[in-house]
Amino acid sequence: DPSNLESRTRLLYASMLAGISVDITGGSHLNHAIEHGFSGLNPELPHGAGLAMFGPMVVYYTHKVVPEISARLLRNIDPSIKPTSDDAERAKRAVEEFQEVHGFNERLNNYGISEEDIVRVVDFIVKAISERYHILIPFPTSRELVLSIVKSAL
Secondary structure (H helix, E strand, O other): OOOOHHHHHHHHHHHHHHHHHHHHHOOOOHHHHHHHHHHHHOOOOOHHHHHHHHHHHHHHHHHHHOHHHHHHHHOOOOOOOOOOHHHHHHHHHHHHHHHHHOOOOOOHHHHOOOHHHHHHHHHHHHHHHHHHHHHHOOOOOOHHHHHHHHHOOO
């Protein structure tokens, strides 16, 4: 609700903290690399919506590789997530359920982005990852992995 000053204040504060963390760590994660490719394709796609669309699958792959860190980050939305790689699907579902509870259900096709657009943008994203985003991604990122994340958001 845009008229709710308290909610807007909290959201902006969280956004500021996220920005500070990007500055301190010197970069951002896979989710940002993918999202920037698509909001660049369609400026009508809000940054936060793009991050949310790709988030569940990014969480899935991240939890497979660094489950201890992932479980700790996700404990506020689902304390039952185990810090083991075999709980990656549960971690992904927890993010999806969190989004659903808060009314987020947008998809790339809501912004006119089609499967043909995906094929066009993925090569650009993979190149950007190798040049800029690879530092903070704890697993190898192939074209196939990026495609699986993006297709989950159609």
